[in-house]
Amino acid sequence: MSFTTRPELSGTFGMVASTHWIASATGMSILEKGGNAYDAAVATAFVLNVVEPHLNGPLGDLVGMIWPRGEEAPTAVCGQGTAPAGATIAHYRSEGLELVPGSGLLATVIPGAFDALMLILRDHGTMGLEDVLVPAIGYAENGHPMLPQVASSISGLADFFSDEWPSSAQVWLKGGSAPRAGERFANPDLARTWTRLLKETAAIADRNERIEAARDCFYRGFVAEAIQTYLGDACVMDATGERRRGVLSAQDMAGWRAGFEPAIAGSYGQWSLWKCGPWTQGPVLLQALNMLEGTGIADADPRGPEFVHWVTEALKLAFADREAYYGDPDHFDIPLSTLLSKDYAAQRREMIGTTASHDMRPGTIDGYEGLARAAIERSGMAAIVGDGPGIGEPTMAHLTSRRGDTVHFDIVDRWGNMISATPSGGWLQSSPVIPGLGMPLNSRAQMFWLTEGLPTSLAPGRRPRTTLTPSMALSPDGRRLAFGTPGGDQQDQWQLSFFLRLADHDMNLQEAIDAPLFHTGHLQASFYPRQFKPGHLLVEPAFSEETIGVLRSKGHNIEVSAPWAAGRLTAVSQDSGGIFRGAATPRLMQAYAIGR
Template identity: 65%
Template structure:
C-alpha cells in the first residue's frame, strides 16, 4: 500500500470534500440537516466565497456537473457569463489594448456562478434558500480565521488598494490594516447583501419561487443596479497599467441566464468520462484519454519518467488543439466530433516521441487550417505584462500571492445524487469591490483574444473559453466526481489522478497524494498569455533519478517546493452505496468529510 497523508474517507450517509475545511464541514452540516448533494454543494460554494476570497467570489463564474440519483449521465450547469454588449474588439483596441487585461473593469463578463447555483437549487434542491446562505452569512458577519495566503495577498496589495481601488481597501483592510493570518476577518457588507437578498426572496410563497426571486434580485434588482451604477463612472487601474472604464451594464446582467447542457464524454478502459463542452478546457482531458488509449500506460511506473514524459507530451498536443479549436459552440462552428474521434487521436499519438517537443502543434483539421496557423503565430508573440495588478489565475504559478485562483467542490449524498463544481472568478485581486455589496467583479474576459476571426475572439454575448473544468466518470456502477483549482493545470492534474486510479488501482487518497507534475509549454489562458516551451514542473518526491531522466529527454524541469503542486479533491459511490472521498494535503486547506 502506498503512503498517504490521511485516510480515504468512507461511509454510507454522505461525503463532502472541498478546498477548505470549513466549506467541507458546512457541506456535511447540510447533509445532516436533511439536504441533498445539490443543497450541500451550494452552501459550500457560498461559504468558499467568504473563506477563500482570494480564489473566488459571488460575482465569479462556474461550470458544474450534477447527476441525479439513478440518472444515466450527468448534466452540465453553465454558470459562465457572457461578454457584455459593449465588449467589442474595436472598443478594446481604441483603449490602447492588444490583450484583454488580467484585472480591472474591462476584464469583466456577466457574473454567472450565482445564476447557476439558483438554477440547480430551484430544480433539484430541497432546503430553503436561507438554509443554504446561513453559513456564508455567519462567517461574513462574525468572521472566519483568515488563511495566511489571504492575509499575505491583502498585505501585498495594500498600497495598490489604497491608491487605486479604495473600495477594496475599505473592505479588505478595515481601519487601513491588513488582517493577520489566523485572526478573525469579517465582510459585513457581503453579509448585508445576502440578508437583503433573502428578505426579498422570501416574499415568494414557495421554495422554488424563492430561488427565482433571488435570481431576479441579483440579475435585475438591487445587485445589478449597484453594479450598473458603479460602472457608469468608475475608471480604475488594470493589469495593463492604465485606468479604464468597464462596459458591463445592468442590461447585460438582466438578459443572461444560466442553462443546462449535455456534457461531452469518451470511453477509456471500461470507464465513461464526462467533461464540459468546448467553452471549457475540459475536452483536453478527453482528447488526452483518446490519445493514451493506444498507449500501454498500465505497464508504466506511474511515478516514473516514462509516464511523466508520455503524459506531458500528450497534454501538449491536447492543449495545442485547445488554443486552435476551442471556443463557444453557440457562436462558432467547432470540430468537436473530429477532436474526440479515435482516428484523430491516432494521428496525435504518432507525434509523441522519445524527447520533449518544443513546438506548438495543433492537429490538421480540414477547413480549419487558418485557426491552427493563427494559434501557432500567437504562441510566438512576445507578450509582456504591464505594471498593473491581479493578472491571471494560474494556480501556484508558482505560489505567487497576487494572482487569483479557483476552488473546487465534490459532494455525494446517501441517495446517490452527486455534484462536481469549480467556482472561480471575482477574487479580491481581480477588480475593485462594488460599493456597498462587499464583492468584486470577475476577470474572465482575459481569455478572449483581440484578433478577429478566431473561435475565442472577443464578441458580445460570447462565452470566454474558461479553464474551469469539473469531472465525472463511471465504471461498473462506480461513480466518481473529481476536480481541482489550477487554471491551465486543472485538466493536467485531473488526468494524472484518473490514470493512477484506472491503471494503478490506487485509492482516492493515494492517487491524490502521489507526486504531481504539469507543463507550462502551451499558451497560457491568462494575461499576459505567455508560453514556456519545454517547461515541466515536478514535485521533488519523484526523486532525482526520475527528474534527471526527464532532463535527459529534453524537458526544462523546474523542481517545485515539496507538496505544492495540485489541489485535487475527489468523491465516489460504489454500486452498493459505499461512499468514499479524499482531498489534497497540499497548502494545508482542503479536507474530505463523511460518514
C-alpha cells in the same frame, strides 16, 4: 500500498470534499439536516465565497456537473457568463490594448456563479433559499479565521487598494491595515447583501418562486443596480498600469441566465468519462486519454519518467488543439467530433516521440487549417506586461510570487445524487469591490483574443473559453466518481494523472491525490499575459532524482517546485454496493473531505 497523508474516507451516508475545511463542514451539515447533494453544494459554494475571497466570489463564474440518482449520465451546468454588449474588439483596440487585461473593469464578463447556484437549487435541491445562505451570512457577519494566503494577498496589495481601489480598501483593510493570518475577519457588507436578498424575497411562500425572486434581485434588482451605479463613474487601474472604464451594464445582466446542457462523453478502456463542452478546456482530458490509450501507459510506473513523459507529450498536443479549435459552440463551429474521435487520436499519438517537443503542434483538420496556423503564430507572440495588479492567474501564484487559487468541491449524498463544481472569478486581487455589496467583479474576459475570426475572439454574447473543468467518471465495476481541482490551465493536467493512477494502478482516491504531481507550461496560457513556455515541465520534488534526471535527458525544461506545491484535487465516489468514499489534497493545508 502507497504512502498517504490521510486515510481515504468511507461510509454509507454521504461525502463532501472541498478546498476549505469550513466549507466542507458546512456542506456536511446540510446533508445531516436532510438536504441533498445540491442543497449542500449551494451552501458550500456560498461559504467558499466568504472564506476564500482571493479565489472566488458571487460575481465570478461556476462550471459544474450534476449526476442525479438514477440518471445514466451527468449534465453540465454553465455558470459562465458571456461578454457584455459593449465588449467588442474595436472598443478594446481603441483603448490601446493588444490583450484583454488580467484585472480591472474591462476584464469583466457577466457574473455567472450566483445564477448557476440558484438554478441548481431550484431544479435539483430540496431546501429553501434561507437554508443555504444562512451559513455564509454567519461567517461574513461574525467572522472566520483569516487564511495565511488571503492575508498575504491583501497585504501585498494594501498600498494599491488605498491608492487606486478605495472600495476594496474599505472591505479588506479594516482600520487601514491588512489583516493578520489567523485573526477573525468579517465582511459585513457581504452579509448585508445576502440579508437584504432574503428580506426582499421573504414574503414569497413558494420555494421555487422565492428562488426566482432572488435571481431577479441579483440580475434585475438591487445587485445589478449597484454594479451599474459604480461602473457609471469608475475608472480604475488594471494590469497594464493604466486606468480604464468598464462596459458591463445592468441591461447585460438582466438578459443573461445560467443553464444546463449535455455533458461531453469520452472513454478510456472500459471506463466512461464526462466533461463540459469546448467552451471549457474539459475535452483536453478526453483527447489526452484517447492518445494515451494503447501506448502502454498502463504498464508504466506512475512515479517514473516514462509515465510523466507520455502524459506530458499527449497534453501538449491536446492543449495545442485547445488553442486552435476550442471556443463557444453557440458562436463558432467547433470540430469536436473530429477532435474526440479515436482515429484522430491515433494520428496525434504518432507525433509523440522519445524526446520532449518544443513546438506548438495543433492537428490539421480539413476546413480549419487557418485556425491551426493562427495558433502557431500566437505561440510566438511577445506580450507586453505592465506593472498593474492581477498579472497572471492567481491559481499558480503560490509557485511564483503571489498566492491564490480557484476553489472546487465534490459531493455525493445518501441517495446517490452527485455534483462536481469549480467556482472561480471575483478574486479580491483582480477587480475592485462594488461599494456596498462586499464583492468584486470577475476577470474572465482575459480568456478572449483581440483578433477577429477565432473561436476565442472577443464578441458580445460569447462565452470565454474557461479553464474551469470538473470531471465525472464511471468505472467498469459500476463505481461513480466526481473529481476536480483548481489550477487554471493545470486543472486537466493534474486530473489526468489522478485518473490514470486510479484506472490503471488501482490506487484509492487519497493515494492518487497524494502521489507526486507535474504539469507543463508548454501551452498558450489562458491568462494575461498569455505566455507560452516551450518544453517546460514542472515536477514536485517527491519524484526521485533519477526520474527527474531522465526527464531532463529527454529534453524537458525541468522546474522543480517546492514540496507539496502542485494541485488541490478533491474527489468523492459511490460504488455499486452503496459505499461512499472521499479524499482531499493535503497541499496548501486547507482542503478536507468529510463523510460518514
